[in-house]
Amino acid sequence: MAAIACGRTSQGRIKITVLERMNRVGKKIPATGNGRCNFTNRNAASCRHYFGRDPKFAEAALSDFDVEDTLELFSELGIFPKEEGGKYFPYSDRAQSVLDALRFECERLGVVIRTDFDIKEIKKKKNGFEITSYSGEKTAADSVIVACGGCASPNLGSNGSGFRLLSALGHSITPLRPALVQLRLRGDFLKSLSGIKIKGSVGLCAKGHIIRRESGEVLFTDYGISGPPVFQLSAYMNGEKNLAAVIDFMPEYSEEQVFSILSARAKALGRLTMQDFFSGLFHKRIGNVIAGRAGIKKLSLSVDGLTEKELRSMARLIKAFDIPVEGTNGWNNAQVTAGGAATDEFDGRTMESKSIKGLFCCGEVLDIYGECGGYNLQWAWSSGYAAGKNAARSILCLE
């Protein structure tokens, strides 16, 4: 996107080269949105959906090249959009088509794409920059846009080298951690729930308070939980200790209503054992875990022996099943990087470094990341557009 914005602004007056360490450019895009590429979100213009030391930094770029501009540009490039609850996908449901559209536009604009060029060093020279690859190749440029991504999913190209390059140029990097990633939880029972999917809500609890709650499909794994609401919650973890995930298995009902439902079932199903009490309400294994935690140790016990205290205890657990959080999965599983190049060292309107003229940054390498749902790609498009446009303007000395 940065190369396209630079090309459109300069109209052939600047030679633009994309240097890519992988054997193909944009390898991450085909993997996005489960292969469908959720390329923007109706609400992505507001920095409310973004994180970092100063999320407001994102505001100028997000409004300068906003969701409408993004949809317009992509539709000009052939991407017919399909909206699902605010999230936009290509109508083809093929993420590859988004990458193809960008590649074709680069080609039209005469952008040179050099793959297998793994940048080791960017050196500031008197006039411009010298860029050296790990294999010793050198190239020169008047301006450089660092669009190296973060550390998330390094198999797709972004191996954290952008942070090393910027750090060597004197820029500060805020602490990094994987985000939009699965949560690792502590509990012997997790293995027994592995593979079960529920539609519920999960709260992230710190010091007894729910700091964020998200709803949707939650998948239990042998190490913890996964799924869109869980990814979203991971964005809110900020190195706090003693966090807990609090699962609400029946978000549509209050605790009192759940108690009534359980009481009615106990009356109607008194002939059954606890083994089958939850059948038709929850997956059997979830029911067993809830019953066990409510103090009902023997699943061979008869349902008609349930006391009000046990029913209330199970109702409470169904509404707030808390599990201690051990942490998150690592970089290989993360969708984005929390942390990055310190934004107070860059101009949020142009994406240019405040200390090194001609050095620009965009996308995930900066200390900005968004919620799950098209926000991160929108940040990449908006900041990329600003960087490309302003790099061209500064080279051509345009206002």
Ligand SMILES: Cc1cc2nc3c(=O)[nH]c(=O)nc-3n(C[C@H](O)[C@H](O)[C@H](O)COP(=O)(O)OP(=O)(O)OC[C@H]3O[C@@H](n4cnc5c(N)ncnc54)[C@H](O)[C@@H]3O)c2cc1C
């Ligand atoms: C599995 C997955 C699914 C996702 N789904 C979505 C989604 O549906 N919607 C959404 O909004 N976001 C999604 N994201 C997040 C989104 O893809 C990223 O935030 C976005 O791609 C960041 O763009 P970027 O250009 O900053 O970095 P990247 O897309 O990571 O691109 C960086 C490029 O720089 C290259 N590079 C790195 N270092 C060097 C170097 N030293 N020399 C040369 N080249 C280098 C890399 O090889 C790579 O091609 C997803 C992420 C993942 C991993």
